[in-house]
Amino acid sequence: MQQLHTPHVVVVMGVAGTGKTTIGPLLAARLGVPYAEGDDFHPPANIAKMTAGTPLTDEDRWPWLDAIGDWAHGRAGLGGVVSSSALKRSYRDRLRAAAPGVVFVHLTGSRELIEDRMSHREGHFMPTALLDSQFATLQPLEAGETGVAVDVAGTPEEITARAVNALKDLPEPVR
Structure with a gap:
C-alpha cells in the first residue's frame, strides 16, 4: 500500500456511527x-451528558471545538487527521478560524446502515438514541x-481508499 504525504489537516466528520x-x-x-481522536478533546461533562442520552448544546461544543482547532x-503545514462530528457549518467555521487550511472528509451513509453499525459497537458512550438528534x-x-463527501458503505479499507x-x-x- 502506497503511503501519501499531505500538508493538509483533515477533519473526518459525520454523525455518530459513521466510522470516524x-x-x-x-x-x-x-x-x-x-x-487525533476527537472524542479525547471532550471535557468530562460532555461525555457524561452524551452517556446519559442528552444531546450537547452549542455551548457544550465550543470548548471541545476550540481544543480540536488548537x-x-x-x-498547519505538517498535516494531520482528527475526528470531529463537525455537524454544523458554524462548527466547521470555528475549526477553520483556528486552522484556516483545514479540509473535511464528510463520512455519509443511510440512517439504517449507521444505526446498525452503532448497535453493534461496544464500549462507546454515544447511544443510538441520540442518532436522530445527530441527523437533525x-x-x-x-x-x-x-x-x-465519502460514502461509508463497504469495508474500512474501501472507505479509506x-x-x-x-x-x-x-x-x-x-497557510
Whole structure:
C-alpha cells in the first residue's frame, strides 16, 4: 500500500456511527500524518451528558471545538487527521478560524446502515438514541467549504481508499 504525504489537516466528520474513529487512523496512516481522536478533546461533562442520552448544546461544543482547532492549528503545514462530528457549518467555521487550511472528509451513509453499525459497537458512550438528534443537527458541506463527501458503505479499507482518492483533487492548503 502506497503511503501519501499531505500538508493538509483533515477533519473526518459525520454523525455518530459513521466510522470516524475507524477511518481516521486508517486515513492518517495512508497520508503519513498523525491522528487525533476527537472524542479525547471532550471535557468530562460532555461525555457524561452524551452517556446519559442528552444531546450537547452549542455551548457544550465550543470548548471541545476550540481544543480540536488548537490541535489542527499546531499541525498547519505538517498535516494531520482528527475526528470531529463537525455537524454544523458554524462548527466547521470555528475549526477553520483556528486552522484556516483545514479540509473535511464528510463520512455519509443511510440512517439504517449507521444505526446498525452503532448497535453493534461496544464500549462507546454515544447511544443510538441520540442518532436522530445527530441527523437533525447535520448540515452537510456547503459550497465554499473545502472538503469531500465519502460514502461509508463497504469495508474500512474501501472507505479509506475513496477518501484518499477524493482528497487528491483538493487544492493546496492555505497557510
